[in-house]
Amino acid sequence: MDQCRVVFQPQNKTVTVNRGTTLLEAAHAADITINNICGGDGICGRCKMIVKNGNINAKVSGKLTREEIQKSYVLACMAYILSDLEVEIPEETLATEKVVADTEAERFRVFQKRLAEREGFTSSPLVTKIYLELEKPTLENNTSDHQRVSDEVKKKLKYRSMQMGLKILRTLPQILRESNYRVTATVGLRRDIAEIMNIEGGNFENKNYMVVVDMGTTTIVAHLVDANTTDTLDAKACFNSGGIYGREVTGRMIMAEKKGVEELQRLLVEDINKLIEGLAKDNNISLKNITAVVCAGNTAMGHFLLGLPTDYIRRSPYVPTSTAPPPLRAAEVGIKICPRGLLYSLPGISGWVGSDITAGILATGMSEAEELSLLIDIGTNGEIIIGNKDWLISCSASAGPALEGASVECGMRAERGAIEKVYREGDEIKYVTIGDKPPRGLCGSGIIDLVAVLLDAGIINRSGLFVSDSSHRIAEENGIRRFILAERESSNGKEPIYITESDIENIITAKAAIFAATKILLERLELKFSDIMHFYIAGAFGNYIDVENAVAIGLIPPIPRERIKFVGNTSIEGAKMVAFYKEAFYKIEHIRENCTYYDLMGANDFVEEFQKALFLPHTDIELFRRGPAWLRA
Amino acid sequence: MDQCRVVFQPQNKTVTVNRGTTLLEAAHAADITINNICGGDGICGRCKMIVKNGNINAKVSGKLTREEIQKSYVLACMAYILSDLEVEIPEETLATEKVVADTEAERFRVFQKRLAEREGFTSSPLVTKIYLELEKPTLENNTSDHQRVSDEVKKKLKYRSMQMGLKILRTLPQILRESNYRVTATVGLRRDIAEIMNIEGGNFENKNYMVVVDMGTTTIVAHLVDANTTDTLDAKACFNSGGIYGREVTGRMIMAEKKGVEELQRLLVEDINKLIEGLAKDNNISLKNITAVVCAGNTAMGHFLLGLPTDYIRRSPYVPTSTAPPPLRAAEVGIKICPRGLLYSLPGISGWVGSDITAGILATGMSEAEELSLLIDIGTNGEIIIGNKDWLISCSASAGPALEGASVECGMRAERGAIEKVYREGDEIKYVTIGDKPPRGLCGSGIIDLVAVLLDAGIINRSGLFVSDSSHRIAEENGIRRFILAERESSNGKEPIYITESDIENIITAKAAIFAATKILLERLELKFSDIMHFYIAGAFGNYIDVENAVAIGLIPPIPRERIKFVGNTSIEGAKMVAFYKEAFYKIEHIRENCTYYDLMGANDFVEEFQKALFLPHTDIELFRRGPAWLRA
């Protein structure tokens, strides 16, 4: 195969790639991070580059202005390399900050503590550091060094069964004697056996940190936690680099099948390592004191993490390789924490309902309650779970990432500068940004608000199309109509923050998939919405979603508002509970075993219901006005 | 440090070693196996070599005749290399066969089956191969591949907790589909968790072999067993190569402390690998179908096997690194069986009472009995255990290897051609060899018989010295008197098989140490010999020891003969029980936890009793004639 050399400026980085590779892949190979939130589908228009020299085969795109085309701009994801190239990457194309700190880690701490209290858990992290003052051996008490340490740990931690690896055993006699029998044992739980992972001379009990990770299809979020205090110290997030192989996991699974899962594993582990590194550095914590990583995510992401084949997840009958992989050494997959540190992949339910959902069930406590609850996790893949302490049923709907802020041109994650709230004051449409910063884009809650507000103001109709002359803020560019909400600063001066009809279509599709799945699942169970006493909405939003707006666009039904609760990122919350409380570790396994999966995909009633929901709020608007029969008690 | 090149003939092998190295070490470095049964102490006289060229510093030795000295013979273990050398190794110095097959494996099989029946065990080997015909996934039953396999194994094997490593998980989807869901799972027990170690397409249930190893200080014995039928298929033994660093383990522990334990580990693992290889080859069994190795031995050997430091075993208060190491991958220490095959090191009791003894306790069943039993394991380190189902007490006595056939000039292991029985017929002293082969030397039982016969015939006195003119078979050579029992063929024509006064002294020392330890242990427990209902004698003898002769030389007291039982190599027997029955795996752990160790070494009463026992049969001969007070009920 022909090889082409590509030189990127201003980085002055050169890579050699096969002819026919996209420019986006080449940039990735050169370790240049691009703001490609659509996953290389040519939709987001974020991957613009300028070809200075050489030949490419570029697809035509409405995302480029005539001016840009004249200046040799291309969409990197749609440009196939034909020869050696010299390429310039404009500043706005570069991911300004791949890793962004979540400034609101504080709020998670409170949330999490409350949950633990509810469950009556007592602190017992998956990995514990425990200081031991051992009796010195005498002729009367000359058991082995191994036994001396194990007995004391057993006494303090009450583990039934305990093991110690050869590496630790080999150094044990020296460490004990050099430290005068004052040592810190690091003890990790590996399913039913506790492992003494490390022995250090001295007291390091208070240096026990973990990283809890939510591996979202679009965004990876990592929280740094103190295992002793259960405090969340910091949080960071980044786009999932696997996105270059597809916005949704299906594309990535196809890629994994073609080229092996190793590449996707490498990208994911790199992302996680970067987040961990950043968290450790910013908080002055040594990697060797990070004893465990606890990961939750959808089943495909879980497979990528461990390098497990995903080939059969995406084909009927949708069989994953494993939904409950064993705890491993983090180093076994390349995650860099303390050398013998553990990686816990939380258990999931099926190929389409992953450990992010079992974590969510755990975090809401719905599997412990007498009353019926319903949990909707709004993400690229929307999952719905109904149940109580006696039974749990789950299903999933391929919603797409619109409600997460992706596949919307001006979408972004819920981070500083994101518009998280949109409202009307008289005739004016106003907004609020996260951290009160200058606006940079729209996050999920802002998007829902904006659609609801536009609908309410008569600027869009029930199909999501702009009503002509309804607002002076509707502008047309390259034949595409957009509603302009705000201006943002960019290197080229001011640029508008807007929403297009195709953005709105993506949002309607997402909410329709979720609503239809919820409705069908209830119908199959012969339940009414009114039977649901707790209606939990989870997802990577800002602080909250406006309930009335969510009802107005038909994302959720108009049930009594006090039953609705926004629970945020329950994936990470559940994962934290597992990290801190070994009772939760066993409980989540129990949830996994007891939750049934209903496959709705392709079911006739689902397709029908989905089509009915492709309106704002629904084909049958009366359902949302008066409250339909299936809503009433 | 100066380097010297040593060329060995007729092998034509060259090694470069440091100046000051012994010739024996150099030969070892050249991978030439020498018949050095005294461990390089200059005692056995077996390591003769001829220095053709170059300088050595050789210690004077009575083991060399004047003729030999004139011909430049040296004892390789006592010859330090000073310059480049050319050395010839005479044929008789070479270990003719390092690995010798035990032709009597058959007898072990019967023995072992009986034990299992007594215990009421049902077949459940530590590693099981189980054939699974799995249901194919459907939309109604689309659990993960991992779960599908685990559930079926759990159903069939009733393990509570089960794990599967990443490597197996990664290949699982492909193997299941290629084999049409007909696979064989290899399931190993790792303490409290069962591990699915391997999945193969097809049915290989009946190919499950294990090797059970007794790591004796002097001799390593390995049995090849079929895990399904519990048959012993073959057995092999070899000298313990660690012997070049000392006949007893103390010397080897000193070496391990000086140069690191790795060298001793390497030698031991090499010995075990050679035995396994030979067993596999001779029986047409592929190494990949050997799923586990189960090892028993004294605590120092157990440490060498795993590369654990032995530094503190030999110093008060005699603390081992571990007496209960976890099951490991055999590959982790370099043992070559199936790639993910397991190594089980059985648990021991203390630094001086190893897993050979816990295996012995298990094999005799004494820890299950109401009545009191006493077990003496006669080896380089003699161990004594007293107890019943309620309690167990152990102690050890440094007996030396005389009763194993080492440190006796014509001593040898109990293998073909060994004189295993000596008796008087009228005035004639006759013998029987193992396998009725031409005599090659004396094994332990033959040595005991010979000493007893010589004492009875008045040829030696109670101190073990020859009585002048008592027999025409006493001959003197180089000032050393020897009793000639037989002739053996050698490359130099006929050579005598004999016993010397110094051989007899070694035997007396050994039996005195064991007898004294037994007596003191009983006294400390305020017990009489007559309280002991079962008196087990274990050791690497031939078929049996003659009880009357053992009493005659004072090795065992004259208790009712029906209470005495020779139980052979109980180390290997117990290890087999563990290999075949997981109940035994848990039982031996229970024995370890419940057996107390008494340290007699250096105790005043022990030293006194030891000195009294340095006569045949004892200082107080009346004790053995009439039966002493402490013997009577």
Ligand code: FES
């Ligand atoms: S348009 Fe290229 S990555 Fe989105």
Ligand code: FES
């Ligand atoms: S005399 Fe040299 S090894 Fe025994």
